[in-house]
Amino acid sequence: MTINGTDEALAALKDGRFAATVSNSAKDTGELAVTNTISLLRKEKVEKIAPPHRPA
Known part of the structure; x- marks a missing residue:
């Protein structure tokens, strides 16, 4: 997960390293x-x- 969708974070979303971004x-x-x-x-x-999702 990333915050505010930086260019690097958006690239990571596209290639599957990140699952989400938030504002x-x-x-x-x-x-x-x-x-x-x-x-x-x-x-x-x-x-x-x-x-927020909290893992068990």
């Missing part, structure tokens, strides 16, 4: 929170945020 941007997180809040107030569906 860690305060701007993106805040924008998503506001967008989801407005959607919920309008009684629209929003995607659930999955809890």
Whole structure:
């Protein structure tokens, strides 16, 4: 896994060394929170945020 999808990380995703990338941007997180809040107030569906996977 990588954070913020650097060029090296995206290459690793393509060749199978990494399985995922995540965004860690305060701007993106805040924008998503506001967008989801407005959607919920309008009684629209929003995607659930999955809890982190924790290996057994």
